[in-house]
Amino acid sequence: MTTRPPIPAHPRLGTRLAYRLQRVLRPQSGFRWLSARIEASPLTRPLFTGAERHAKESLFGCRMCGQCALPVTGYVCPMGCPKELRNGPCGGVGADGSCEVYPSMRCVWVEAYERAASQRRAADLRLLHRPIDHRRWGESSWLNYWQGRDDGLWTAVTGDTGDEGPITNYRRALEGS
Amino acid sequence: MSGLRERLASGGFAVTAEISPPRGASISPITETATLLRDWVDAVNVTDNQGSNVRLASWAGSLAAMAAGLEPVMQMTCRDRNRIALQSDVLGASALGIRNILVMTGDHPKFGDHPEARPVFDLDSVQLLWTLRHMRDQAAVLSGRALNPPPECFLGAVENPFAPPAEFRADRLGKKVAAGAQFVQTQFVFDVEAFGRWMAQVRDLGLHERCYILAGVGAVRSRRALDFMRDRVPGVQVPEDVYRRLRAVPADQTAAEGARLAVETVQELSMIGGVAGVHLLVAGNEQAVPAILGEAGVGAGRDAQDRAQPDRAGHGR
Numbered sequence: 001m002t003t004r005p006p007i008p009a010h011p012r013l014g015t016r017l018a019y020r021l022q023r024v025l026r027p028q029s030g031f032r033w034l035s036a037r038i039e040a041s042p043l044t045r046p047l048f049t050g051a052e053r054h055a056k057e058s059l060f061g062c063r064m065c066g067q068c069a070l071p072v073t074g075y076v077c078p079m080g081c082p083k084e085l086r087n088g089p090c091g092g093v094g095a096d097g098s099c100e101v102y103p104s105m106r107c108v109w110v111e112a113y114e115r116a117a118s119q120r121r122a123a124d125l126r127l128l129h130r131p132i133d134h135r136r137w138g139e140s141s142w143l144n145y146w147q148g149r150d151d152g153l154w155t156a157v158t159g160d161t162g163d164e165g166p167i168t169n170y171r172r173a174l175e176g177s
Numbered sequence: 178m179s180g181l182r183e184r185l186a187s188g189g190f191a192v193t194a195e196i197s198p199p200r201g202a203s204i205s206p207i208t209e210t211a212t213l214l215r216d217w218v219d220a221v222n223v224t225d226n227q228g229s230n231v232r233l234a235s236w237a238g239s240l241a242a243m244a245a246g247l248e249p250v251m252q253m254t255c256r257d258r259n260r261i262a263l264q265s266d267v268l269g270a271s272a273l274g275i276r277n278i279l280v281m282t283g284d285h286p287k288f289g290d291h292p293e294a295r296p297v298f299d300l301d302s303v304q305l306l307w308t309l310r311h312m313r314d315q316a317a318v319l320s321g322r323a324l325n326p327p328p329e330c331f332l333g334a335v336e337n338p339f340a341p342p343a344e345f346r347a348d349r350l351g352k353k354v355a356a357g358a359q360f361v362q363t364q365f366v367f368d369v370e371a372f373g374r375w376m377a378q379v380r381d382l383g384l385h386e387r388c389y390i391l392a393g394v395g396a397v398r399s400r401r402a403l404d405f406m407r408d409r410v411p412g413v414q415v416p417e418d419v420y421r422r423l424r425a426v427p428a429d430q431t432a433a434e435g436a437r438l439a440v441e442t443v444q445e446l447s448m449i450g451g452v453a454g455v456h457l458l459v460a461g462n463e464q465a466v467p468a469i470l471g472e473a474g475v476g477a478g479r480d481a482q483d484r485a486q487p488d489r490a491g492h493g494r
Binding site: 082083084085086087088089090091092093094095096097100101107109110113114117122125126128129130131134 | 344
């Protein structure tokens with residue numbers, strides 16, 4: 001299912017800059033229009049996806065799951081966690097913050113917490129992430145994001161159980177079945 | 178109906194323990210252990226290939242414990258099965274009368290006897306809890322297809338109060354509670370003070386009102402076990418003073434001192450507000466359970482004693 005095995009990666013993009021870019025790249029009408037044009041063409045779509053792969057691989061160790069969580073994980077990729085955990089760290093994190101599987105690396109969630117907290121975004125880590133769709137590996141998550149296909153990836157914990165909404169978007173889950 | 182749930186709902190101090198199924202095609206070791214434990218604990222966890230080592234399946238071990246008169250808590254990890262297999266196993270477990278399911282991410286295969294195996298982790302523990310709650314309460318599988326009848330299950334989670342990032346660990350439990358956890362069993366508590374700090378955060382978030390909290394207590398058997406636990410078990414932290422205390426006695430006294438420490442820990446934990454019970458992590462050392470619980474004055478074997486504590490009366494579920 002994956003291009004290469006998950007290994008924790010240290011992001012090379014500064015936290016403040018990442019959040020600033022996040023504001024600039026919000027799915028405004030311009031990006032929606034542009035992304036629709038890009039993915040409509042059999043030429044620009046793979047070019048754009050390849051450029052995204054290249055950029056995010058070197059910046060975040062991206063593995064192209066196609067459903068990016070970076071905006072709410074302090075821009076540390078959770079798919080670099082050897083267990084691919086999207087809802088926070090496992091219980092095996094070393095006392096020094098090291099990954100239990102790769103002790104020479106830091107746990108991606110320890111780093112995610114530090115980076116998010118440094119920009120007062122620690123509350124992002126409370127969001128509940130739905131199970132990912134494994135059919136989307138290799139897709140451009142930027143196009144998915146601008147086209148609104150990523151809207152259901154996570155949901156807020158709003159209080160008592162049941163308020164988080166359904167775990168699956170049924171329409172999406174049954175698509176293509 | 179889950180007896181463990183009834184016990185917790187009644188405000189009683191609950192005790193659970195752990196059985197590791199054998200490496201072999203026989204249930205008799207489970208039957209023996211369950212017979213030993215059944216008068217002392219409210220339910221017993223049956224582990225799911227713990228440490229990523231192949232053992233008898235946890236559903237089969239759970240049935241064996243049930244047949245021996247002890248209510249099982251079936252452990253389920255996300256390591257070996259995808260969302261299809263996990264949902265299917267829950268239906269089977271519920272159909273056969275297993276009422277408690279404990280969900281965890283699971284150790285990485287790297288630590289077990291098949292390090293070359295493909296790690297699955299299709300869902301994480303939060304997503305699996307959410308899935309099971311969805312199956313039970315919405316009577317549907319993840320695809321949206323209806324379930325008739327839906328499974329009945331009392332859903333448990335685990336948490337490690339001591340692992341970094343410490344500031345996030347209570348929130349992490351909050352996510353599990355939001356996803357569906359009704360009880361939680363923690364990692365080994367050797368550092369009661371640090372556990373108390375985590376519990377304060379848990380109470381601030383009101384999680385103890387929505388989820389029963391069972392603190393993990395282990396009984397160290399030998400110096401070798403102590404070193405193994407300190408150096409080799411992911412996520413376990415043995416503070417220096419505990420380590421020194423257990424090393425200070427002669428090697429043949431380590432087990433006795435370990436049991437004494439467990440007794441003290443159980444007693445201290447029972448005084449912390451919001452702690453609904455203890456989970457004894459004694460796999461392989463089940464014989465120590467009656468003595469520890471008897472000494473500490475807790476456990477089903479001491480039902481005659483009134484152990485209900487007034488501050489637990491307000492427990493939500």
